[in-house]
Amino acid sequence: MEKPSTLREIITDWASDQPTFRMSWGKAMMWIFLLSDAFIFGSFLAAYAGARLAATGPWPAAEKVFALHIGHTEVPLLLIAIMTFVLISSSGTMALAVTYGYQKNRTKTGLFLMLTVLLGLTFVGMQVFEWTKLIHEGFRPWENPMGAPQFGASFFMLTGFHGMHVTAGVIYLLIVAIKALRGVYDRLGDYQNVEIAGLYWHFVDLVWVFIFAFFYLL
Amino acid sequence: MEKEHVSGEQHHPIRVYLVVWGALFILSALSYFLDYFDIHPLWLQRFLITAFALIKAALIANYFMHLRFERPALVYAIVLPLVLLVVLAIFTMGEGDYVAWVRQFFFGSK
Numbered sequence: 001m002e003k004p005s006t007l008r009e010i011i012t013d014w015a016s017d018q019p020t021f022r023m024s025w026g027k028a029m030m031w032i033f034l035l036s037d038a039f040i041f042g043s044f045l046a047a048y049a050g051a052r053l054a055a056t057g058p059w060p061a062a063e064k065v066f067a068l069h070i071g072h073t074e075v076p077l078l079l080i081a082i083m084t085f086v087l088i089s090s091s092g093t094m095a096l097a098v099t100y101g102y103q104k105n106r107t108k109t110g111l112f113l114m115l116t117v118l119l120g121l122t123f124v125g126m127q128v129f130e131w132t133k134l135i136h137e138g139f140r141p142w143e144n145p146m147g148a149p150q151f152g153a154s155f156f157m158l159t160g161f162h163g164m165h166v167t168a169g170v171i172y173l174l175i176v177a178i179k180a181l182r183g184v185y186d187r188l189g190d191y192q193n194v195e196i197a198g199l200y201w202h203f204v205d206l207v208w209v210f211i212f213a214f215f216y217l218l
Numbered sequence: 219m220e221k222e223h224v225s226g227e228q229h230h231p232i233r234v235y236l237v238v239w240g241a242l243f244i245l246s247a248l249s250y251f252l253d254y255f256d257i258h259p260l261w262l263q264r265f266l267i268t269a270f271a272l273i274k275a276a277l278i279a280n281y282f283m284h285l286r287f288e289r290p291a292l293v294y295a296i297v298l299p300l301v302l303l304v305v306l307a308i309f310t311m312g313e314g315d316y317v318a319w320v321r322q323f324f325f326g327s328k
Binding site for chain 2: 006009010013014020021022023028031034035038039042043045046047049050051052053054055056063076077081084085088089091092094095096099198199202203205206209210212213214216217218
């Protein structure tokens with residue numbers, strides 16, 4: 001049979017009495033949850049753009065606020081760059097865990113999931129360090145020593161909400177990893193829960209891409 | 219219908235993930251250096267940072283989240299609503315500009 005056109009395929013899938021998404025309900029619901037989550041983060045980013053444009057005071061330069069001192073040189077945004085690479089790497093290890101899940105390789109799936117958890121914890125740890133540092137320097141959601149007060153509100157809301165997602169993801173992945181290592185998915189004969197957890201984790205990484213670009217770099 | 223188009227049945231060679239991983243690293247590093255060296259003109263710097271972010275997002279969604287291997291019924295259900303976020307951002311930014319103008323006009327500053 002010839003492959004139908006994309007539009008025809010969408011219409012057939014959405015029409016008539018049949019499941020629209022040909023996948024397990026768990027995976028479909030994760031996608032729909034992620035769509036709603038995308039709207040939450042999208043709204044936050046839009047609110048940040050609005051608040052920044054509406055600010056009449058000077059917007060604090062992210063390069064200066066998030067600089068780290070190494071010896072006597074000041075490296076701008078160093079911690080954020082490291083955090084970005086850690087999170088991307090955790091997405092990479094997660095993708096490998098999902099691949100080994102497809103191959104029903106229990107040890108390797110569990111191992112790479114644990115590695116992802118470790119990288120996630122590293123990310124959260126660095127975020128805690130960053131928050132502590134800024135709070136000590138006098139950054140608050142309503143004021144800061146560097147300029148426009150809207151900066152603090154945007155920063156704590158965006159990174160706080162994202163950090164909460166990473167923390168939840170670490171707990172989620174830890175549960176999936178333990179289940180995988182104990183052979184729960186082997187007995188089920190199905191590793192799809194690893195793939196579904198992977199969708200969540202990659203989404204958290206995807207959100208960070210935009211926070212990194214729009215909040216830290218622009 | 220094609221057999222391999224049913225979701226969750228594909229097997230991806232690990233090499234694909236490593237290439238995507240590398241691409242994400244390089245694009246992140248490029249974005250960082252655009253900011254680090256403060257590349258001018260500013261509009262070009264901003265445009266490139268935004269473009270790199272969108273490319274990275276597309277790579278993650280397509281390969282790590284397997285979106286490009288899903289059926290169009292799901293892809294369009296997930297991607298099309300996101301257009302609304304662009305509309306929201308445009309409206310909010312216009313409003314932000316206006317509020318800044320009002321603040322300048324009536325309060326001088328703050």
